[in-house]
Amino acid sequence: MLTFDNRFRRELPGDPETSNTTRQVKGAVWSPVMPTPVAAPRLIASSHEMADELGLSAAMMQSAEVVNALGGNGVLSGSEPYATVYGGHQFGHWAGQLGDGRAIYLGEVLNASGKRYELQLKGAGPTPYSRRADGRAVLRSSIREFLCSEAMFHLGIPTTRALSLVATGDKVVRDMFYDGNPEREPGAIVCRVAPSFTRFGHFEIHAARNDTALLKQLVEFTIVRDFPELDLPADPIDRAGEWFGVVAERTAVMVAHWMRVGFVHGVMNTDNMSILGLTIDYGPYGWIDNVDPGWTPNTTDAEGKRYCYGRQPEIARWNLERLGSALLMVTDEDSPDAIRMADLLQTGMNRYDAAFDLATRNNLAGKFGFAAWREEDAALVNDGFRLLADADVDMTIFFRQLAKVEAEVGAGVEANRALLAAAFYREDLRDIHQAAFDMWLGRYLVRVKEDDFVQSDRAALMSRFNPLYVMRNYLAQQAIELATEGDNSMVNELLDVMRHPYEVQPGRERFAEKRPDWARHKAGCSMLSCSS
Numbered sequence: 001m002l003t004f005d006n007r008f009r010r011e012l013p014g015d016p017e018t019s020n021t022t023r024q025v026k027g028a029v030w031s032p033v034m035p036t037p038v039a040a041p042r043l044i045a046s047s048h049e050m051a052d053e054l055g056l057s058a059a060m061m062q063s064a065e066v067v068n069a070l071g072g073n074g075v076l077s078g079s080e081p082y083a084t085v086y087g088g089h090q091f092g093h094w095a096g097q098l099g100d101g102r103a104i105y106l107g108e109v110l111n112a113s114g115k116r117y118e119l120q121l122k123g124a125g126p127t128p129y130s131r132r133a134d135g136r137a138v139l140r141s142s143i144r145e146f147l148c149s150e151a152m153f154h155l156g157i158p159t160t161r162a163l164s165l166v167a168t169g170d171k172v173v174r175d176m177f178y179d180g181n182p183e184r185e186p187g188a189i190v191c192r193v194a195p196s197f198t199r200f201g202h203f204e205i206h207a208a209r210n211d212t213a214l215l216k217q218l219v220e221f222t223i224v225r226d227f228p229e230l231d232l233p234a235d236p237i238d239r240a241g242e243w244f245g246v247v248a249e250r251t252a253v254m255v256a257h258w259m260r261v262g263f264v265h266g267v268m269n270t271d272n273m274s275i276l277g278l279t280i281d282y283g284p285y286g287w288i289d290n291v292d293p294g295w296t297p298n299t300t301d302a303e304g305k306r307y308c309y310g311r312q313p314e315i316a317r318w319n320l321e322r323l324g325s326a327l328l329m330v331t332d333e334d335s336p337d338a339i340r341m342a343d344l345l346q347t348g349m350n351r352y353d354a355a356f357d358l359a360t361r362n363n364l365a366g367k368f369g370f371a372a373w374r375e376e377d378a379a380l381v382n383d384g385f386r387l388l389a390d391a392d393v394d395m396t397i398f399f400r401q402l403a404k405v406e407a408e409v410g411a412g413v414e415a416n417r418a419l420l421a422a423a424f425y426r427e428d429l430r431d432i433h434q435a436a437f438d439m440w441l442g443r444y445l446v447r448v449k450e451d452d453f454v455q456s457d458r459a460a461l462m463s464r465f466n467p468l469y470v471m472r473n474y475l476a477q478q479a480i481e482l483a484t485e486g487d488n489s490m491v492n493e494l495l496d497v498m499r500h501p502y503e504v505q506p507g508r509e510r511f512a513e514k515r516p517d518w519a520r521h522k523a524g525c526s527m528l529s530c531s532s
């Protein structure tokens with residue numbers, strides 16, 4: 001049914017120990033492990049786009065064989081399950097060995113056009129890397145990962161994908177608020193798909209252990225398998241250094257996209273950073289409603305705000321520096337090679353900065369509807385964002401409405417005000433800032449008239465950069481609450497709405513509305529727990 005070709009397992013050293021016991025795994029990058037069977041796997045939702053890509057028909061997706069395999073009961077022919085070793089910097093500190101504690105690779109699948117995908121079950125039971133945890137995932141967090149993976153894909157943002165969401169029929173015990181009140185919650189498993197799930201932490205762990213041979217081997221494997229399109233120099237230092245620059249650029253492009261749409265990852269630890277620059281590990285992520293650079297969805301981060309919306313570009317950069325430090329270990333300390341490598345890594349960091357600036361200018365020009373970015377646009381754009389933050393304005397709605405304002409300066413002030421009013425959460429703040437908004441809009445309209453655009457051209461451009469539908473936190477929460485009662489309709493409807501996030505979908509206005517008042521401080525809507 002699927003064509004497996006498990007190169008990671010075949011070409012990289014595995015753990016000789018085969019028991020499923022928690023341990024430190026050294027000298028190897030993966031451990032064999034089987035999913036632990038569940039009571040009653042049931043398919044709640046699936047992505048037909050992802051299934052098509054893998055060559056799985058709708059009938060196959062519904063078949064007992066596939067549903068069982070996606071729930072961890074039974075293994076498809078050719079699949080050789082395993083979990084991998086990685087480490088990571090968590091909240092700025094080295095955390096040692098982490099590894100796939102609740103993700104089990106089914107293997108690598110080649111589709112009809114020869115494209116390679118890794119398949120992973122998240123929540124399929126313990127692995128040698130589970131530490132003290134159970135290897136399981138609850139329905140609420142699985143719905144969030146399933147929906148957002150696919151939403152990001154349709155938004156045009158590099159991401160790991162989700163093939164399926166399966167309810168296990170088992171209960172999972174979680175203390176959601178870490179307040180000593182554990183509850184039995186329904187369990188679920190997401191089948192995630194990506195060309196590679198390799199993380200920065202996969203390299204860091206071998207560097208931390210001084211296992212340079214394994215580190216070099218993993219770097220070379222990753223370059224060859226995951227970056228086949230690159231034509232890198234043969235010299236190992238130049239090769240690794242140049243490759244790092246590519247990783248840096250991809251990371252920059254990804255984070256620039258996050259900033260464009262208002263996505264906040266929530267746990268940008270280095271073990272949650274993909275080597276391919278894919279958005280990975282959807283946990284306590286969130287979407288900003290009102291513009292607030294300091295907003296973080298993650299309750300664990302409420303104090304430090306390390307992973308808040310506005311700091312994401314800086315944190316991605318910090319994470320790349322950690323990857324760079326690990327790569328430096330392929331050279332001997334203080335050797336001429338080490339100096340050359342350090343230079344190349346610095347060049348890679350510069351490539352991050354340049355790629356981030358370029359992507360951001362392009363995204364901002366698109367968001368504001370400028371034919372091209374000009375350096376002098378920065379003042380107008382920054383003043384605009386400051387106003388949006390000061391006045392508590394919904395970012396998504398604001399930009400969709402801004403596309404509709406008419407560029408006749410002086411004319412239609414009332415009409416333009418009325419258009420933008422839809423984006424405000426608070427009338428008192430709107431009143432306070434109305435004069436400033438009028439002034440800003442005046443400047444904006446002068447600027448857009450300098451382009452060779454009529455309003456409809458500008459609106460068309462803006463609608464490609466500003467989604468109308470995003471996976472607002474409260475919408476996901478509503479879908480979760482219904483699904484917990486056994487009604488999966490909203491999960492499937494949200495999946496469908498998010499297939500065309502930039503297009504107006506008549507009858508689906510409710511999915512484009514701003515966050516209702518009740519959701520402002522509600523758990524699951526604005527505050528997400530890491531307990532998942």
Ligand code: AMP
Pocket residue numbers: 098099100101102103129130131133134135136137267271272281283530532
């Ligand atoms: P995260 O914060 O979700 O990225 O996870 C950090 C680490 O904890 C990773 O190594 C995960 O595999 C592990 N982990 C998280 N939840 C569980 C769980 N329920 N069982 C086993 N390992 C887990």
Ligand code: MG
Pocket residue numbers: 271272281
């Ligand atoms: Mg993780």
